[in-house]
Amino acid sequence: MINVKFLTHTGAPERLIVEAKKKLLAAFPALQFQFFSTDPDMLVFLTGGSEMEVTQMAKPGRFYILAASEGKNAYAAATEVKAWMNQNNINSMLIDLNNEADRKRAAHYASMAQKLAILRGQTLGLIGEISEWLIASNTTPEVLARVLGITLKQFSWQQLSDHRTAEPDRGFMKKFHTGSAHATEDAARVHTTLVEVIDREKLDAITVGCFDLVRQHEVTACLSLAHLSDQGIAAGCEGDTCSAAALMFAKAICGIIPWMANVVMVSANSLRLAHCTVPTLLLSEFEVDTHYETGLGTAIAGKFAGEDITIFRFDKELRKAFITQGKITSTLKRLHACRTQIEVKLNEKDALLLRERPLGNHHLVMPGKYATLLADACALCGIQLVS
Numbered sequence: 382m383i384n385v386k387f388l389t390h391t392g393a394p395e396r397l398i399v400e401a402k403k404k405l406l407a408a409f410p411a412l413q414f415q416f417f418s419t420d421p422d423m424l425v426f427l428t429g430g431s432e433m434e435v436t437q438m439a440k441p442g443r444f445y446i447l448a449a450s451e452g453k454n455a456y457a458a459a460t461e462v463k464a465w466m467n468q469n470n471i472n473s474m475l476i477d478l479n480n481e482a483d484r485k486r487a488a489h490y491a492s493m494a495q496k497l498a499i500l501r502g503q504t505l506g507l508i509g510e511i512s513e514w515l516i517a518s519n520t521t522p523e524v525l526a527r528v529l530g531i532t533l534k535q536f537s538w539q540q541l542s543d544h545r546t547a548e549p550d551r552g553f554m555k556k557f558h559t560g561s562a563h564a565t566e567d568a569a570r571v572h573t574t575l576v577e578v579i580d581r582e583k584l585d586a587i588t589v590g591c592f593d594l595v596r597q598h599e600v601t602a603c604l605s606l607a608h609l610s611d612q613g614i615a616a617g618c619e620g621d622t623c624s625a626a627a628l629m630f631a632k633a634i635c636g637i638i639p640w641m642a643n644v645v646m647v648s649a650n651s652l653r654l655a656h657c658t659v660p661t662l663l664l665s666e667f668e669v670d671t672h673y674e675t676g677l678g679t680a681i682a683g684k685f686a687g688e689d690i691t692i693f694r695f696d697k698e699l700r701k702a703f704i705t706q707g708k709i710t711s712t713l714k715r716l717h718a719c720r721t722q723i724e725v726k727l728n729e730k731d732a733l734l735l736r737e738r739p740l741g742n743h744h745l746v747m748p749g750k751y752a753t754l755l756a757d758a759c760a761l762c763g764i765q766l767v768s
Contacts, residue, residue, distance in 0.1 A: 383409075383491050384418030386438070388458070390430030397427045397453075405448075408484050412491055422446065422494055423487075424462070425478075429454025435462045442527055444494060444761040445473040446487050472763045493758050496633045501530030503629065506582060508575070509538050509590025511620035517741040518623040520697045525626055528699040528762055533622065534582060538593060544600070547573040556661075557604050557669055557679070565669075567598075568679045572605035579614060586629050590620035592674075601678030603658035604669070610638040610660035617641050618658055623697050624743045631693075631745060634758045639663075639745035645718050647735045652692075652707065652725045654746060655718035659683050663748060664721075673719040682720035684712045690725065691751040695764065696740040702759045703740050703767045705731040706752045738767055 385405065387398045402416060405425065414423075424435060426449040439445065445466065449459035459475055466473045474490060476483035511519045522533040549569035557565055571594070579587060587609070591602045602618065609616040615628035615638045624641045632638050640663055642654035657672050657680035667683035693704040705727060713722035723746075727735075756766055 382413050382415050382495065383423055384415045384421045385423045385425060386418055386421035387416075388424055388426050388431035388434060389428045393428050401425055401427055404478065408478055409488055409491070412488060422491070423448060424459075425449070426455040426459040426462075427453065429458045431458050432461050432465070436465065439466065439469075439471055441469070441471055442763060443471065444490070444763070445471065446491065447473055447475045448478050448487065449475070450478045470763070472760065490757065490761060493634060493754075493761055497529075497758060497761060499633050500629060502532075503530075503585040504532045504534055504583065505622070505625055505629065506578065506584040506587040507533060507535040507590070507620055507622060507625075508541070508578070508587055509536075509593055509620055511622060512590060512592060515619060515621055515623075515741075518621050518697055518743065520623040520626060520695075520699065524697070524699050525622065528764070529626060529630065531626060531629065534584070536578060536582075541578050542574050544570045544574040545598070547571075547577075549573060550576070553604070553608055556608065564600075564679050567600040568602075568604045571600055571602050572608060575602065575605050575609065579609075584614075586615035586617075586625055588617040588620050588622060588625035591618050595672060595675050595678050599677045601657070601672045601680060603672060603678065603680040606658045607661055607681055611662050613638070618656075619743075621743055623695055623699075623741065624745065626699065627693065627695050627745050630695075630758070631747060631751075631755070634754060635747065635749075635751050637747045637749070637751075639747035640721070641743050642721075642746055643719060644735065644739070644742055644744060645722070647732055650727055650729050650732050651710070652727050652732065652735065653713065653718070653722065654725065654744065655713075655715075655720070655722040657681065657719045657721070659721045667721075670720045680720045682714070685709055685721075685723055685746075685748070687748045689750055690746050690748055691755065692725070692744050692746050693752075693755055694740050694744045699762070699764060701740060701767050702755070702764045703731075703734065703744075704752050704755050704759075706750055707731075734767055740767065
């Protein structure tokens, strides 16, 4: 639903709004509108002398479509407002309602705005603590709420049921049967515990500070996080709130929950990535192994399906994003990295950015070419691309 506000000078005839509604519905037949909104996404200028009202309603962090046509100084008013928004770092685009290319561009952004609106009001659960080594990725609740409208709820492991007494999830057991009943059962009990808190607290996504779990109980959450992502619950590890927000963002915009991976090495035109958990829906095959850093518990060693991938991440303030596309050249099985591993061919410019201006370690990977779509969505949120 696109919220619309019509703007006119004081005393303008009512028929201008009636005519504008008909024109808008004809111009955007695929969109649904809520007219006369007090919190609009689209500002439709019908006359000049309507500029000042915008200064009272426009909000930083929002994206506005400014729509106008020739006549009655409407486009002139929209131009003045566009300049004012640029001066105040409010993201917007100005379109001519009579221009077909402009209408298509606006419809594209309006569709993405509707997808992003899904994030507002969603809740991310942080289980445990953010890992102490994530010094560039500890996005705060205030930033999550301001930029994406996501609420962060934190829970200690002590606030969850004791996984050791939980009933192992049978569907999980069947999916990840490894021949090691003990390891799989423990992982299945962790999964039951995480599902319980997700259901009870109505969480839309989680990120898990998992190293305390493996150190204290010799069990990992790697399989559970993969299974949750397969079921549509964006699930990340190490308590990385920055990457968790990006997982939610990708799901909303692209309909895919990516893989959160470590940067193992960057060369002149290639990148190696690895991690111990990955949504199995992104894999052509996988096997269960132990967790790399500890040699304990269970983890996923998988082979990515396809070659073309998109790689991206945010900075901790959700002000910048790195986005690139590449091709998987090989699936690796090196002993000195996490269990799922890929080598990717990148263009030299983006490889240099990863070496010289990285936004952090973890990067998100998903199959397909989504760089343009993600970049457009970032523009909607006022997130600038690293270049």
